[in-house]
Amino acid sequence: MSGGRKIRVLVCRGPTCGDLRDSARIHAELGRHVDRRGLGDDVILDWQSCFGQCQKGPNVLYREAKGREDKLHLAMAALVGSVKSAMHHAMTPERATALLDRHLVSWGIRAAATPPAPATVPVPAPGHPSSAPLVQSNENHDKKRGPSEG
Numbered sequence: 001m002s003g004g005r006k007i008r009v010l011v012c013r014g015p016t017c018g019d020l021r022d023s024a025r026i027h028a029e030l031g032r033h034v035d036r037r038g039l040g041d042d043v044i045l046d047w048q049s050c051f052g053q054c055q056k057g058p059n060v061l062y063r064e065a066k067g068r069e070d071k072l073h074l075a076m077a078a079l080v081g082s083v084k085s086a087m088h089h090a091m092t093p094e095r096a097t098a099l100l101d102r103h104l105v106s107w108g109i110r111a112a113a114t115p116p117a118p119a120t121v122p123v124p125a126p127g128h129p130s131s132a133p134l135v136q137s138n139e140n141h142d143k144k145r146g147p148s149e150g
């Protein structure tokens with residue numbers, strides 16, 4: 001679907017973003033998101049040692065991947081804005097995955113966000129205790145109520 005174009009996502013793991021603000025959670029959630037949505041052909045997920053914007057972290061850089069690029073070039077390109085690139089600050093795992101979806105679509109790498117694969121729920125065999133219908137009862141709850149509750 002991407003026609004060979006990719007988005008590179010660099011999560012800062014410098015001392016402020018990584019050690020103090022636990023950017024590893026962001027990186028891990030992005031990895032799970034890529035796996036769940038089958039984005040492995042469109043996304044390169046990596047680490048960055050520091051973007052020099054530590055007070056705003058945790059920071060994540062999204063950038064259209066173009067051939068071979070070293071990390072210093074990536075960091076500088078983010079600052080001058082010469083390519084499709086966006087640095088986002090104060091990131092959370094939820095924001096990071098939402099922004100990945102947004103950039104994939106707005107930069108034309110994906111036509112639309114791919115919905116997550118449906119969860120597979122095992123169906124119990126007939127007669128298995130878990131196949132019995134659930135019956136909800138308020139009987140015990142009612143006995144615990146005092147007279148003023150109703």
Ligand code: FES
Binds near residue numbers: 049
């Ligand atoms: S530690 Fe993340 S920008 Fe410096």
